[in-house]
Amino acid sequence: MLTQLTVHALVEQFRGGAATPSAAARAYLDRIAAVDPSVRAYLTVTPERALAAAAAADARWRAGRPLSSIDGAPIAVKDLLCTKGVRTTCGSRILEHFVPPYDATVIERLEAAGAVLLGNEPPGTRAMGSSTEHSAFFATRNPWDLARVPGGSSGGSGAAVAADLAAAALGSDTGGSIRQPAAFTGTVGLKPTYGRVSRYGLVAFASSLDQIGPFAKDVVDAALVLRVIAGRDPLDSTSADVPVPDWVAELGRPIEGLRLGVPREYFVEGMDPEVEAAVREAIEVLKRLGGRAEPISLPATDYALAAYYLIAPAEASSNLARYDGVKYGSRAAGARDVIDMYSKTRAEGFGPEVKRRIMLGTYALSAGYHEAYYGKAQKVRTLVRRDFDAAFARVDVIVAPTTPNLPFKLGEKEDPLAMYLNDLFTIPVNLAGLPGLSVRCGFSLAGLPIGLQFIGRPFDEATLLRAAHAYEQATRWQARRPPLP
Amino acid sequence: MTDPSSAYEVVIGLEVHAQLRTRSKMFCGCPTDFGAPPNSQTCPVCQGMPGSLPVINRRAVEFGVRTALAFHCRVNAGCRFARKHYYYPDMPKNYQISQYEEPLAEDGWLELEAFGQPRRIAIQRLHLEEDVGRLVHEGTLETARASLVDFNRSGVPLMETVSQPDVRSPEEAAAYLRAFRAILLYLGVCDGNMEEGSLRCDANISLRRRGAPDLGTKVEIKNLNSFKNVQRALEFEALRQREALDRGERILQETRLWDADGGRTRVMRGKEQAHDYRYFPEPDLVPLELSRESVEAARAGLPELPAARRERFVREHGLPAYDADLLTQTRALADYYEAAVREAPHPKLVSNWIMSELLREIPADDERALAASPIPPRHLAGLLRLVADGTITGKIAKDVFEKMLRSGEDALTIVAREGLTQVADAAALGAVVDEVLRANPKAVEDWRRGKKAAAGALVGQVMKATQGKANPSVVNSLLEAKLSQL
Numbered sequence: 001m002l003t004q005l006t007v008h009a010l011v012e013q014f015r016g017g018a019a020t021p022s023a024a025a026r027a028y029l030d031r032i033a034a035v036d037p038s039v040r041a042y043l044t045v046t047p048e049r050a051l052a053a054a055a056a057a058d059a060r061w062r063a064g065r066p067l068s069s070i071d072g073a074p075i076a077v078k079d080l081l082c083t084k085g086v087r088t089t090c091g092s093r094i095l096e097h098f099v100p101p102y103d104a105t106v107i108e109r110l111e112a113a114g115a116v117l118l119g120n121e122p123p124g125t126r127a128m129g130s131s132t133e134h135s136a137f138f139a140t141r142n143p144w145d146l147a148r149v150p151g152g153s154s155g156g157s158g159a160a161v162a163a164d165l166a167a168a169a170l171g172s173d174t175g176g177s178i179r180q181p182a183a184f185t186g187t188v189g190l191k192p193t194y195g196r197v198s199r200y201g202l203v204a205f206a207s208s209l210d211q212i213g214p215f216a217k218d219v220v221d222a223a224l225v226l227r228v229i230a231g232r233d234p235l236d237s238t239s240a241d242v243p244v245p246d247w248v249a250e251l252g253r254p255i256e257g258l259r260l261g262v263p264r265e266y267f268v269e270g271m272d273p274e275v276e277a278a279v280r281e282a283i284e285v286l287k288r289l290g291g292r293a294e295p296i297s298l299p300a301t302d303y304a305l306a307a308y309y310l311i312a313p314a315e316a317s318s319n320l321a322r323y324d325g326v327k328y329g330s331r332a333a334g335a336r337d338v339i340d341m342y343s344k345t346r347a348e349g350f351g352p353e354v355k356r357r358i359m360l361g362t363y364a365l366s367a368g369y370h371e372a373y374y375g376k377a378q379k380v381r382t383l384v385r386r387d388f389d390a391a392f393a394r395v396d397v398i399v400a401p402t403t404p405n406l407p408f409k410l411g412e413k414e415d416p417l418a419m420y421l422n423d424l425f426t427i428p429v430n431l432a433g434l435p436g437l438s439v440r441c442g443f444s445l446a447g448l449p450i451g452l453q454f455i456g457r458p459f460d461e462a463t464l465l466r467a468a469h470a471y472e473q474a475t476r477w478q479a480r481r482p483p484l485p
Numbered sequence: 486m487t488d489p490s491s492a493y494e495v496v497i498g499l500e501v502h503a504q505l506r507t508r509s510k511m512f513c514g515c516p517t518d519f520g521a522p523p524n525s526q527t528c529p530v531c532q533g534m535p536g537s538l539p540v541i542n543r544r545a546v547e548f549g550v551r552t553a554l555a556f557h558c559r560v561n562a563g564c565r566f567a568r569k570h571y572y573y574p575d576m577p578k579n580y581q582i583s584q585y586e587e588p589l590a591e592d593g594w595l596e597l598e599a600f601g602q603p604r605r606i607a608i609q610r611l612h613l614e615e616d617v618g619r620l621v622h623e624g625t626l627e628t629a630r631a632s633l634v635d636f637n638r639s640g641v642p643l644m645e646t647v648s649q650p651d652v653r654s655p656e657e658a659a660a661y662l663r664a665f666r667a668i669l670l671y672l673g674v675c676d677g678n679m680e681e682g683s684l685r686c687d688a689n690i691s692l693r694r695r696g697a698p699d700l701g702t703k704v705e706i707k708n709l710n711s712f713k714n715v716q717r718a719l720e721f722e723a724l725r726q727r728e729a730l731d732r733g734e735r736i737l738q739e740t741r742l743w744d745a746d747g748g749r750t751r752v753m754r755g756k757e758q759a760h761d762y763r764y765f766p767e768p769d770l771v772p773l774e775l776s777r778e779s780v781e782a783a784r785a786g787l788p789e790l791p792a793a794r795r796e797r798f799v800r801e802h803g804l805p806a807y808d809a810d811l812l813t814q815t816r817a818l819a820d821y822y823e824a825a826v827r828e829a830p831h832p833k834l835v836s837n838w839i840m841s842e843l844l845r846e847i848p849a850d851d852e853r854a855l856a857a858s859p860i861p862p863r864h865l866a867g868l869l870r871l872v873a874d875g876t877i878t879g880k881i882a883k884d885v886f887e888k889m890l891r892s893g894e895d896a897l898t899i900v901a902r903e904g905l906t907q908v909a910d911a912a913a914l915g916a917v918v919d920e921v922l923r924a925n926p927k928a929v930e931d932w933r934r935g936k937k938a939a940a941g942a943l944v945g946q947v948m949k950a951t952q953g954k955a956n957p958s959v960v961n962s963l964l965e966a967k968l969s970q971l
Contacts, residue, residue, distance in 0.1 A: 082536045095535065102529050104536060203535040207768035236538050237770050315768060318568055321579035322533045326634065338574055338632075365570075365763035374765060 002027040003164040004481070007073045007221040010167060014061045014072050021057035021072025024167070025050050025116050028074045032118070032165050035484055040140045041150075041160035043079050044087055045119035050074065053116045060114065069248075070224050071114030076166035078157050079120035081212070082201040083107050090203050091123040091153075094349025095329045104201020105236065106170060106212050106229045113228040118166055121156025123177075139410055142184060143482035144448055148407040151181030154215070158185035161215045163484055168225050169215040174206050175308055176403075176426025178213045179438040183402035183451020186440040186482075188216045188468070190226060193459045194433030195240035197226075198233030204319040206312040207238075209430040218478055219439065219469040223247035226461065242459050250462050251469040256290030258467060261395030265301035266425050271404035278442035278450040279401045282471065286399065289470050296391045296398070300383040304428040305421070307380035310364045310373050311431070316354075317361030323349060385432045392457050397467050400425055402438040402451030425453060435461045439468045440477045447483075493692040493730065495723050496700055497652035501665060502685040503644045503675040504616065505548045510640035511615040512539030512582060517642075519681060523621075523635035531615075531640035533577025538769050541566075545613055545642035546773065548674040549589045550783045552644060553611045555668050555790055558593030560780045564612075566767040571760045574634055575618040583614035583645075585764040587772075595648070596792055597664040598810075599657040606661055607649035616641040644674070650689065650700065655719035659712045662686060663814075667791045670852065671816040677850070679711050686715055691736070692726045701726075702736040706750055708743045718743040722750050794819055802832035811840060817852040821862050828866035831873050838869060842886055859893040860886070868896035880953045881905050909956035911963060914947070917955070918963045921946045922971070932968055940964055 002010065002024045013019035029047050036042050057072030066072070077083065080090050082100035084107075089095045103111075110117065122140060140156045142148040143163035150159040154171025158181035161169050171178045173191035182189020190213045197212045204210060214225035227248070232241040262283060267276060283293055325331035325345030332344030350358070364373035391398060403422055429436040434455055441452035452471070456464040472478060510517055513530035529537040553560050567585035593608040618639035622629035646665070652658050666684060669675040676683050686709045691701035706722060709715045726736055740759075741750040789797070791813045798809035798819075813819045818839075825835045843865065847854045868885060871877045877885065877900055888899050900906060908914055921943055922929055928946075931939035940961075947960045 082534075088535070090535070098535065100529075100534065100536070102534070102537075199536075200538050201536040204769075235540060237540050238538075238768075314765060318570060318580055318763075318765070321570060321572070322535070322577060324572065324574075324579060326574045327532065327577060328534070339572075342572060362763065365765055367761045367763075370763070370765075 001164075003031050003167075005167070006217045007070055007167045007224055010073060011066075011069060011071070014057075014066070017061075021054040021061065021074075021116060022051065024072065025054035025074050025118070028118055028166065035163060036165055038141065038146060039143055039159050039163045039165065039484070040138050041121055041156045041163060041165050042076070042119050043089065043091070043122040043156070046086060046117065049086075050116050050118050053111070053114075057114050057116060066114060068113035068228060070168075070228055073115055073167045074118050075110060075115045075225070076118045076121055076157060076160045076169040077107065077110075078123050078154050078169070078171045080123050080172055080203045081107055081120075081170060082203065083117070083120070086120065088120065088203070089122075092349065092351070092354070093330060094323045094345070095203075098329050100201070102201065105198035105233045107201065109229050110170075115228070121154070121160055121169060121171075123153040123156060123172075141410075142407050142448075143484055144186065145407070145446070148409050148448070149184065151184035151403075151407065153177040153181075154189075155181040155184070157215045158182055158187050158189065161185070161187045161217060162482055164481075167217070168221050170212055170225075170229070171215055172202055172205075172210055172212050173426075173430065173436075174209045174211075175312060175430050176423045178215065179402050179426050179429075179436055179451065179453060180423065182215060182438040183449065183453075184407040186443075186449025186451075186477075186480075188214075188219055188222045188437065188439050188472075189451075190214055190216075190222045190437045190461070190464070191429065191435060192226060192230065192461055193240070193435045193456075194430075195238055196242070196435070196459065196461065197229050198231075198236040198239045200233055200235040204315075206315040207319060208315060209308075209312060211430075219437075219465055219472050220248060220251060222437070223251060223465050223469075240459070245462055247462055247465050250466055253466055254290060255286070255467055255470045258286075258291045258397065258463070259395040260286055260291045260293045260467075261296035261391050261398040262293050263296050263298045263301070263391070263398060263400055265298050266400035268404060268424070271401065272406050272444075274444045275401050275404060275406060275450050279399075279452055282441040282452045282475075283399055285474055286467065286471055289474055291467070293399070294395065296395060298384075298387040298391060298428065300380060300387045301424075301428055303380045304384050304431055305424055307377040307384070308423070308427045308431060309360065310377035311381065313357040313361030314364045314374050314377075315361070317358045317365065320350070320354070320358055325349075381431045384428050388428075388432045388434060388455075396457075397460075397463050398455040399467075400453045400455065402426065402453040406444050406446075406448045406450070429455050434458060435464055437461075437464045437468050439472060441471070441475070442477060443480065491727070492694060493727055494695050494697075495654055495719075496650045496691050496693060496703075497655070497658050497719060498650035498689040498703075499648045499652060499658060499661060500687045500689070501646045501662070502687075503552075503646070503669055503677075504683040505545050505642040505644055505674055506676055507542055507544045507548065507642050509542060509544075511542050511545055511613065511642035512640055515640065521637055523633070524637060526637045527639065531577070532636050533579075533639075539566075539582055539767070541770060541773060542642060545644075546589070546775075547783065548642070548672070549611065549613050549644050550775065550780060551672050551787060552646070552669065552674055553590030553593065554780070554784050554787060555672055556590075556593035556595055556608050556611065556646070558590035558608060558611055560590045560775060561587065562777070563587065563772050563774050564589045565772045566613075566770045567764045568767050569614075570763045573617070574632065575620050575639070577618065577636060577639055581614060581617065582767055582770075584612035588612035589773075595661065595664055595668070597657070597660045599654070599660045604657065604660075606651045606657075609647045609649050611644060611646045614643050614645060615639070616643050650691075650703075655716045655723065658688060658719055659716040662712050662715060664791070666850075667814055670850075671788055671790055673788075673816070676852070682710070685710070688715060688719055690719055690722050690726070692723065692730060702738050704736065704738070704750075705740045706743055707740060707753065710745075714743060714745050717745075717748065718750055721748065725750070788816070791819075798822075798832075802826065804832055804836055808833070808836040808840065811849065812836060814849050815852055815855075817855045818849055821855060821858075824862035825866045825869070828863060829869040829873065831869060834869055834873060835865070838865060838886075842883070846890060859891070860889050864889055864895045871896055871900060875907060875909065875956065876900070877905055878907050878953060878955070878957060880948070881907070884953070905952075905954060907956050908951055908954045909959050911959060914951075914955055914959055914963055915967075917947055917950050918960065918967055921950060922967060929968070929971065933971070940968070
């Protein structure tokens, strides 16, 4: 079945002529039609666009002139990435009818590499919250157990890849929103170093934390997609002018002698014992492969969550200010004057979780509280960064659980505070701007996937990918498939 | 308000926003031309589209640095942009990218002359930011059923310069703005047009008892769109505050709008309604670093500024201070003067003609009109050379000037075509004088009786007879000689 193949296996078929991009695109579109009604990983499917792109890729492969090593691969993107002429809602009522007049840089780069874009995945409303339940339109299901959430906010992207509804997908990660759903859906999810991938065209939630990255069926695919989207973009001043290496070529190298840091603070009271056991077992596997594990401490971890829940909402309250009904998106009817139009539009357009965060952020930035909240949070952020700097003086890569828990049931986590805690192990990585990757490292007794997280030095995605690849090759977890038709 | 006997001292601080004359906007590549069809000069960035990101315009930074150096500011090695939040439909993101805690430059001064005395006004800070769009209301703001928004101006680079509260009178405030504007024009960073909004001013004013150490409660005045309005508004406000204080009232901290038609300021918002801008560093931009080399290069590239030029005109050209001051108001005018003097090396003559004739036709501060003048400096110099070497009389020169203004021709062409060359030949003029004496026996008689003024009428007759071409001094001496022989 073409839809079960990784991008690199699929591309081998294109190269050898055993399959064509059009055949792959049709297989995916058929499967979306058959399976997505139960998974609900897509908000918008663009079949005409996909088939046209696939036909062009067919011709290139026939002529022996593919654009890249992902030419013709069917890929889905989170509905937070502007795609010219394709409705981009951010999973929110307030942008329900927004059709961007321009392409995000990553979309341009995917298309320039020949990728076939299948459609858009629903994010949780405004990329907020640990579950994709917060989407304004519908809840995406976890392919491993349809009663459970796929994680968020890039849960749609994770679910699509896990359910073979896309060969790979792009998501965005602000506090774990690629890695957490990757763990929940058993996919490979990579949040690159802040600045590695252009954010131009990514609808901003928290600008200093957001980063776009791939979801993939295996580590090689993650490396392939990252290579296409990475690199300096003159349209994003925060994108870094750092060389983009050929990560795939590095993957085979052994991890003999690699120093693995195991942070004490990432194995906490109250975490799911099945998660802890799977992660500890995975560390043993890495040791058998030649890795040298040593305990490390990241003492600021305790404060990272609090700092994140000030910085992210502060930036969000600012980024979301533009949704006022004046220019695009929805506008409430029956307003008396402009202030009334703002209030009604925003009251109707934003969900409760978004409103909660806008209020938090506005408060944290307001006169008289600015220093005590936003200012203090920035100081904590510096401490979190220093913790990692100190750790990376001793180790090459950090290994830890991606989340403390297994995927929860839809509607199970009503308490926002409990939901926030789910991001405990992913948030510090965003605060420090580091690369982080989640790879499948086992299953619970009930058959739910568990994620192992690798955290690296800035711009050292190479080591993350190499370690994760070595682990993936040494285990058989990738073979298991979700119980879907 | 300048009355030293008044019990109060007026304390004024000025905030000036200048639109920078860059070709593209502050954070995107859209053009900045004024007057294009609505929303034709916009893109996702300056429309505040979701996902768009700003990129700093290097040229705007250069302009800011040049201005900061001209104001003797310290240019910070590192500065940051910050978001300033408030909701208004002309501002697409509902925050303005500005600078807050880490501005481009700080601690400078501007020299000006007030009441014949040189004064230094300290400049607190200079920073860069983006302009907002423009609202067009159907009818008036109060009655409009709908409003339209034009984002062409959204994102145009603005430079804000904040003075210390060093200004001591409304006149001095106007002098500050004139000196400020002159420097911007010299640097070529702003077109200085207040009516079109390229230069905008807000003023803070308070009163305190003479000699009191602490500042009084200040009032901010907005909507000041000309030098004259700045001065009038401040005069009104100083009087209003003085009368309130004399009545024992307290001044409220508030923002007031200048109503130019009514000649008064009106409350716009009180302290309670003041915005909480919730500034924080713009995360979409990295801190801006300015190397010492780039700042020094900008310093080396600064043009001669008004004060230095004024001083040089006095020192090297021997012009009176008044002339030098007027001629150096704008770079274009001073350039005009220098170009003319280069070809007609008679500084005072050139200065007189510019001040009395040219500036009657063209406003001194209108660079565009000056550049488009039908009499370029070369032509004025040509005319004045003819005056200086006696080819034409001053009277004829004024007529020639008028003709040059209308036709754009040079002086020599007109003088040659119309035969306006001065007649100084005593023999030729002697005949005319004889004829005039014969024809005006009454004037001659008056003169003989001691009415010496009658000679003037006779000169006038000679000039009339020669269509103004007669050399006045030759005519005078001929007349004098012939009258005494009668």
